[in-house]
Each structure stands twice: as structure tokens, then as C-alpha cells.
Amino acid sequence: MTVLSGWGGYPRIDTEVLRVRDEADVARALDGGPLIPRGNGRSYGDSAIGAGRTLDMRGMDRMLGFADGVLTAEAGVLLSDVIEAFLPRGWFPAVTPGTRFVTLGGAIAADVHGKNHHLDGSFCDFVDWVDMIGPGGAVRRVARDDPGFDWIRGAMGLTGIVLRAGLRLRPVESGWIRQEVRVADTLDEAVEAFESRLDAPYAVAWIDGLARGAALGRSVIAFGRHAARDDLPPEARTDPFAVPRRREVPVPFHLPDFALNRFTVRAFNAANLAAGRRAEAKGPHLVDWARYFYPLDALKHWPRLYGRRGFMQFQCVLPLETSRAGLAALLDRIAAAGLASPLAVLKRMGPQAGRFSFPMEGYTLALDFPVSDRSLALMTALDDITDGHGGRFYLAKDSRLPARRLAATDPRVEAFRAERARSGADRVFASAQSERLKL
Amino acid sequence: MSGAVLVLGATSDMAREIARAFAAKGHPIRLAARVPERLADDKADLETRFGVPVTLHAFDALDTAAHAGFVAGLPELPEIAVCAVGLMGDQAETAADPEAAARVMRTNFEGPASILERLADAMEARGSGTIVGISSVAGLRGRASNYVYGAAKAGFTAYLSGLRNRLAKRGVHVVTVLPGFVRTRMTEGLDLPDRLTAEPSEVGAAVLRGVEKGRNIIYVRPVWQVVMTIIRALPEPIFKKTSL
Numbered sequence: 001m002t003v004l005s006g007w008g009g010y011p012r013i014d015t016e017v018l019r020v021r022d023e024a025d026v027a028r029a030l031d032g033g034p035l036i037p038r039g040n041g042r043s044y045g046d047s048a049i050g051a052g053r054t055l056d057m058r059g060m061d062r063m064l065g066f067a068d069g070v071l072t073a074e075a076g077v078l079l080s081d082v083i084e085a086f087l088p089r090g091w092f093p094a095v096t097p098g099t100r101f102v103t104l105g106g107a108i109a110a111d112v113h114g115k116n117h118h119l120d121g122s123f124c125d126f127v128d129w130v131d132m133i134g135p136g137g138a139v140r141r142v143a144r145d146d147p148g149f150d151w152i153r154g155a156m157g158l159t160g161i162v163l164r165a166g167l168r169l170r171p172v173e174s175g176w177i178r179q180e181v182r183v184a185d186t187l188d189e190a191v192e193a194f195e196s197r198l199d200a201p202y203a204v205a206w207i208d209g210l211a212r213g214a215a216l217g218r219s220v221i222a223f224g225r226h227a228a229r230d231d232l233p234p235e236a237r238t239d240p241f242a243v244p245r246r247r248e249v250p251v252p253f254h255l256p257d258f259a260l261n262r263f264t265v266r267a268f269n270a271a272n273l274a275a276g277r278r279a280e281a282k283g284p285h286l287v288d289w290a291r292y293f294y295p296l297d298a299l300k301h302w303p304r305l306y307g308r309r310g311f312m313q314f315q316c317v318l319p320l321e322t323s324r325a326g327l328a329a330l331l332d333r334i335a336a337a338g339l340a341s342p343l344a345v346l347k348r349m350g351p352q353a354g355r356f357s358f359p360m361e362g363y364t365l366a367l368d369f370p371v372s373d374r375s376l377a378l379m380t381a382l383d384d385i386t387d388g389h390g391g392r393f394y395l396a397k398d399s400r401l402p403a404r405r406l407a408a409t410d411p412r413v414e415a416f417r418a419e420r421a422r423s424g425a426d427r428v429f430a431s432a433q434s435e436r437l438k439l
Numbered sequence: 440m441s442g443a444v445l446v447l448g449a450t451s452d453m454a455r456e457i458a459r460a461f462a463a464k465g466h467p468i469r470l471a472a473r474v475p476e477r478l479a480d481d482k483a484d485l486e487t488r489f490g491v492p493v494t495l496h497a498f499d500a501l502d503t504a505a506h507a508g509f510v511a512g513l514p515e516l517p518e519i520a521v522c523a524v525g526l527m528g529d530q531a532e533t534a535a536d537p538e539a540a541a542r543v544m545r546t547n548f549e550g551p552a553s554i555l556e557r558l559a560d561a562m563e564a565r566g567s568g569t570i571v572g573i574s575s576v577a578g579l580r581g582r583a584s585n586y587v588y589g590a591a592k593a594g595f596t597a598y599l600s601g602l603r604n605r606l607a608k609r610g611v612h613v614v615t616v617l618p619g620f621v622r623t624r625m626t627e628g629l630d631l632p633d634r635l636t637a638e639p640s641e642v643g644a645a646v647l648r649g650v651e652k653g654r655n656i657i658y659v660r661p662v663w664q665v666v667m668t669i670i671r672a673l674p675e676p677i678f679k680k681t682s683l
Contacts, residue, residue: 019627021452022480059452062484071487074480085488 004054008044009303009310010371010399013432015050021059023163027137029055034430037161039103040078043110044313045399046432047156057105060163069169070128075105075162082167083289088241091169092226092289094126098345100294105162110396111154111357113364114293115202115224118194118348122359124153128166135428139163151419154357156395158416158434159425174240176227177202177292181279187217187328191363194221194348201225202292206276208269209344209367210262212335216328219346220276224292231286243288250300257307260370265342272342296343306370312399314379315366317349318391323363326389330365330382337378341367356416358394366397376400395433403438413439441466442518447498447554449478452623453573454523456643461519462489464647469517471498471509500524500550501542510557519650520558521571522551526588527625533587540587547575547591552598559602559611566610569650572599573616576658579667582683603655614649615656618642619663635662 005012018035020026029035037055038048048054061076063085071082079093080100086092097112106112108130113122120126129143132152142148151159180200184190190205197203202224211218229240236242279285296302303311318326327346334341344367352360369375383405386393392409393401407413417439420426433439444461446454449470458468462485470478475495482493498509510516528543555570562568577585578592596615603613620626620636637645637659649657658664670683 019624021624062480063487064480064483066487073487081488 002054004038004041004049005310006045006048006399007042007303008312008368008371008399009306009308010312011046011432013046013049015432016053017056018053019056019059023133023139025059026055026133026161026163027139029053030133030135030137030428034428036429036431036434037075037105037109037157039076039106039109040101042097042099042102042106043396045397046436047110047395047398048106049432051430051432051435055161057103057161061103064164069171071167071169072164073104073167074164075108076103078103079107082169086169087172087175087289090171090173090241092172094168094170095120095123096293097123098294099297101297104165104167105157108153108162108165109155109157110394111354111359112396113347113349113359115204115347117359118198118203118350119201121350121353122153122357124149124357125353126168126170127153128168130162130166131164132160132162134160135424150353150355153354155355155416156431156433156439158420158429158431158439159423160429170226172226173229174227174232174236175243175289176232176236176240176286177224177289178227178231178284179222179224179279179287179292180284181276181282182221182223183273183276183280184217184219184221185215187219187331188324190217190219190221190346191324191327194363197223198348203348205346206272207331207344207346207365208273209331209334209341210266210269210338212332216331216335218273220273220279222279222292224287227286243290246290246298248298248300251302251304254304254308255306257309257370259307260305260342262338268342306368309371311368311370312375312379313366313368313397314382315364315394315397316382316386316391317358317360317364317394318362318386318389319360320362322389322391326385326391327363327365329385329389333378333381333385334367337374339369339375339378341369343368355419356412358392358396360392362391364394366394395437398433401437403436406437443467443469443515445469445471445513445517445520445558447471447520447522447551448500448524449481450474451523451525451625452639453618453621453642454521455481456639457521457523457646458485458643459488459640460643460647462491462493465489465491466519467492467494469494469496469513471496473497473499498554500554501545503550503553506554506557509554510561516561516565517558517568519569519571520555520562521573521646522555523573524551524554525573525575525625527585528588530583530585530587543587544591544594547588548594548598551595555598555602559606562611563606563609568610569612569614570599570602570606571614571616571646571650572596573618573646574599576617576619576663576667579617580670580678584683612650612653614646614654616642616646616649616659617656617663617667618645618659619666621659635660635666 035053036050057076060074064072200223205219205221207219526546533540574596575592577589
């Protein structure tokens with residue numbers, strides 16, 4: 001037995017881990033009782049911890065071919081490997097989450113989104129097909145336009161295990177992003193900024209989670225698009241994909257629980273805001289892909305900032321109609337609690353896709369909280385607000401939602417359960433999360 | 440253009456990462472294993488990731504009579520040859536079954552020594568090349584838990600040392616790799632201490648570095664050098680009572 005946790009370090013659960021290296025290994029494993037596949041363990045809570053057994057898919061990390069912009073690869077390949085192999089050839093993932101250290105299988109299971117959901121949709125919108133092994137051990141290729149695909153994307157590995165996929169990459173002319181920064185002094189300004197720039201390929205806001213009153217929702221919004229070769233200074237044009245390599249800075253050990261408090265976070269937020277204003281004054285400027293998409297990847301083991309007890313992330317999406325009111329209520333409640341959350345992110349989402357994927361048209365807010373009773377109480381209050389505004393929750397981030405809350409906020413749950421029962425997946429695939437949420 | 444790298448015993452987790460490390464540097468890769476068809480996906484992986492040419496070759500470490508023919512049948516004499524052939528076996532089984540014991544001894548010592556001898560001769564005649572042998576810290580002192588495996592690896596380590604000595608003035612370099620614990624198929628299910636256990640990718644990086652720098656003996660995690668120095672220094676009257 002091994003004690004596993006998600007990226008947040010909470011909860012920690014005993015499970016038997018089996019590394020698989022090929023399709024035959026996976027097929028053999030299906031017979032031994034409930035299990036769940038696990039990629040690189042970047043989901044925050046208990047989605048990738050098996051209720052009993054966990055299949056470590058990192059042994060299946062072969063790229064199998066590339067033609068016409070489509071990469072065929074095994075599920076355990078990391079997005080960081082895709083970038084390393086293909087950015088120098090002029091290709092980049094069409095959708096990427098905030099870390100590149102996720103596997104393709106995990107990205108499909110959570111149907112992850114990036115800073116371009118409002119325009120491009122989520123990860124699975126660029127997956128042409130998957131080879132999936134079902135509960136009975138049969139492997140079938142499911143194309144994106146096959147109705148069966150809708151039961152795979154966002155299904156958290158609970159309907160079958162993705163073995164291989166065809167991933168469509170995006171042609172890019174450089175490794176640089178042309179960024180424009182806006183500082184919004186209020187929530188209304190922030191929402192206005194997003195709504196007026198819906199044509200911006202990438203848009204993401206960092207919110208000051210401690211700002212209250214008139215400053216509620218104060219944020220730094222970064223718009224971006226892939227820089228063309230001609231956008232680069234002449235000296236960079238000879239090798240437009242070369243960007244300065246930054247050293248990874250490790251957080252060497254777990255900080256004490258009190259390290260993140262309202263004073264240190266306030267200082268961090270003030271610095272962040274000042275940096276935002278400087279960037280805004282610069283006008284459009286170039287930042288390299290790693291800095292733009294993956295600022296936290298440069299800080300190795302960053303969850304240690306939260307101390308040994310770990311942290312939880314709250315991420316919900318609110319429908320467009322209720323977004324303004326809902327966000328105001330959420331941020332007000334968060335600021336009132338004063339709980340440290342230096343990383344608070346707001347994004348605009350486009351329409352829903354699939355049968356169980358998280359995104360819907362509206363705004364998504366994500367914040368981290370250190371594990372504590374106060375945080376749990378606050379998150380329950382945030383659940384109430386989300387529920388009251390017709391929002392729903394992102395399972396890839398969740399570590400503590402009660403089953404009845406999920407069912408109340410997401411009417412799709414019933415059909416999802418029925419599909420699991422119909423296919424027999426409910427007897428083969430189970431995670432600590434699916435047990436908790438009664439999926 | 441970098442020269443070709445031959446990887447013997449290419450289906451192992453370590454071999455896969457060693458091949459990747461060299462492919463990333465632009466070396467053409469020759470993968471050799473008993474059933475080369477099993478390597479089709481690994482070939483595709485190296486070609487897709489790194490854009491290097493990869494060929495597959497049938498090779499049986501125990502079929503020593505065929506080794507000279509195997510070397511002659513390669514597309515070229517490789518610049519670098521890595522032998523990752525190995526078999527841990529089960530100590531209880533190898534103790535009980537002479538054939539199982541012979542298989543462990545032959546796979547870890549006789550087979551690797553035979554193929555490397557053929558490659559060494561050809562490289563010596565050419566006047567250049569590097570030979571890498573993946574041996575084991577288990578060969579540095581026999582322990583109750585795996586002494587048949589350890590004895591075979593000890594033989595292989597001594598063989599590599601002798602080969603290095605013989606070829607030192609002939610333009611051919613020999614690298615001995617003592618990986619320590621590595622999280623591979625071979626060690627699956629064993630409860631290994633995290634600090635002492637390397638990922639296969641660390642082995643790949645260490646071998647590449649060792650070859651580039653012309654090192655003689657490399658441990659993947661430096662801590663193993665300390666651990667083994669202590670284990671080797673224990674006087675036998677004390678050592679024999681330990682259960683390490």
C-alpha cells in the first residue's frame with residue numbers, strides 16, 4: 001500500500017499503486033477490483049486516488065507519430081514533453097491548463113481548460129480521437145464526433161481508461177506571447193475588460209482576494225496572443241522558438257502553517273498589483289511561453305508554501321447572467337474571512353460541451369485555501385453562494401465537496417450515474433472522489 | 440552528426456530512458472532485444488520525439504554463438520554500445536533451482552561479457568568507441584537476499600574493469616554503471632527508500648553524462664557511493680551478522 005494525495009496534499013489516502021507500461025498491463029489490471037487511472041498527480045484533491053487500486057499511467061508515455069498537426073501519443077505523455085518536442089518545430093498545445101506537468105490522459109479525463117476557453121473551448125475540443133479501454137476490457141477508438149466521446153471527456157476516468165489519443169496541436173510562429181496587461185480597480189471593471197475583449201485569444205485575471213469594499217475584485221488582467229515572427233525584435237527572428245531558460249526554484253521544505261497569513265499575502269498582493277501597473281504602462285510587450293502560461297511551474301513543489309497540512313482549491317463556474325452578482329458575493333465572503341489565498345484566478349468561459357465537462361458559458365473563479373476548519377467552513381459558505389447563483393464545481397480541483405451538493409448543483413449527475421451503471425463502469429472504475437461524491 | 444548508439448536489452452525501463460537521453464542529443468539509435476517486435480512503439484516514440492533514425496534488432500544475450508554474427512549484421516559498428524541486459528531472479532528460486540540460478544548468472548554475466556567482447560574487438564580495431572555496462576551495487580558485496588544475482592554482477596563489474604584496462608590505450612572507453620535502486624519493472628512491489636531510489640530517467644541522464652565526460656564508474660545517485668563505501672568497509676565478522 002502507498003499513501004497518495006493530489007497536488008494539494010489533502011486528503012492523503014492509502015491505495016495500491018500499479019504501474020502499467022502497455023495496453024496488456026491495463027487489460028490485466030481490470031480484473032482485480034475497482035481502480036482509477038492516475039497521470040502525473042496534478043489534480044488537487046482525490047480524483048486520481050483509487051478506491052482500492054490506482055493505475056500509474058506514467059509508464060505509458062510513448063509518442064507514436066505526428067502527421068498533419070496531429071500527435072498520436074499514449075495517455076501518460078506529459079504536456080511538457082509535447083512542448084519540448086514540438087515547439088521547436090512550430091507547434092504548441094491548443095489548450096493548456098496552468099501547469100504543463102499534466103498527462104494527456106489526465107487532461108482528457110478532466111477536460112481541462114486554459115486561458116482561451118471563451119474562444120477555443122477545452123482540451124478535448126482538440127482531441128480528434130481516443131483509444132479507450134472499457135470496463136469489460138474491450139478497446140475501441142472513439143472519435144470526437146462520436147456520441148460516446150461525450151461520456152469520456154470530463155468523466156474523470158470513471159467511464160473507462162484512455163490509452164492513446166490523437167491530439168491536434170496549434171501552429172505557432174514563435175515561442176513568445178504578445179501580452180497586454182490591464183489593471184482593473186473594481187470587479188465591474190474586470191468583467192467589463194473581459195467582455196470588451198472577447199476576441200483576445202488568451203485572457204486571465206489574477207484577483208486580489210483580500211481587497212474589500214470599493215476595491216472588491218481588484219485585479220490584474222493579462223491578455224495575450226501568440227507572437228508572429230514579425231512581432232519579434234530582429235535579433236530574435238533567427239530562432240523564434242528559443243526563449244531564455246529559467247531555472248526552476250524549488251521550495252525546499254514545507255513552510256510552517258503560519259507562513260501564509262493575511263500580512264504576508266497582503267504584501268504579496270500589493271507587489272503583484274504594482275507589477276501589474278508597471279506592465280500595463282509598458283503597453284503590448286513580449287513574454288516567453290513558460291512565463292505566460294506556467295508561472296507556477298518555475299516554483300517547484302510550491303504547495304509546500306501552504307505547510308504540511310496542504311491546501312484545498314475552490315473552483316466554480318457561474319452562468320453569465322448571474323456572474324457579476326455571484327462573483328461579488330463570493331469575493332465579499334472571501335475577503336471578509338481574510339483567509340490567505342494569494343492565488344486567485346478569474347477567467348471567462350465559453351459554452352458547455354460534452355455530458356460531464358466542467359465549463360459552461362460564464363465566469364470561473366479559482367482560489368486556494370490552507371487546510372483548516374475555518375477554510376472548510378468558508379468553502380461551505382462559498383458552495384452556498386455558487387449553488388444560489390446556478391453555478392457548479394470543478395472536480396479536478398475538488399477534495400471535499402459533499403455528494404448532495406454536487407447532485408444539487410449539477411443535474412447531469414443522474415445521467416452520468418445511469419451511464420456508468422449501463423456500461424458496467426461503476427463496478428470497475430472508482431476513485432476516492434467518486435466514492436465520496438457517489439458517482 | 441553524432442554516431443549511432445546500440446542499446447542491448449532495450450525493453451527494460453532503464454534502457455528506454457538511456458535511449459531517450461542519447462536520441463535527444465541526435466544520436467541514431469539501434470534497439471536490440473529478444474523480441475524486437477515489442478519495441479515498435481518505443482521506436483515510434485524516439486522517432487517522433489527526437490527525429491532520429493531508429494532500427495530494431497533481434498538479440499538474445501544467452502545465444503552467445505550468434506553474437507559475432509549479430510555485430511556483423513548491424514547497420515554500422517556503433518559509436519556507443521550500452522548493455523542493459525539483466526535479470527534479478529528470485530533468490531529463493533535461484534537457490535532451489537540450479538537452472539534458474541544458471542539463468543541469472545548467464546544473463547547478468549556470461550551473455551553481457553560475450554557480446555561486449557565482440558564489440559570491444561571491433562571498436563579496438565577501429566580505434567574508437569565507448570562501451571557502457573549496466574552492472575549493480577549488488578555486485579560490490581554479496582548479501583543473503585540476492586547473492587546469486589550479486590555474484591553475477593560482481594563478475595560483470597570485474598569484467599568491465601578489465602576491459603577498461605585493456606582498451607585504455609586503444610581509444611576505446613568503458614563506463615561501469617552502478618545504478619542503485621531504480622523504480623523499474625524489476626523492482627516493482629519492493630518497498631524502496633525514496634532517497635536511495637532513482638527514476639529510470641535519472642539513469643538515462645547519468646549514463647549520457649558519464650559517457651560525455653569519459654567517467655569510469657558512475658553511481659546514479661551520489662549517496663550510493665557513500666552507502667557502498669560503508670557496506671564494503673564493514674569487517675566480515677560484523678557484516679555476516681547483518682541483514683542489509
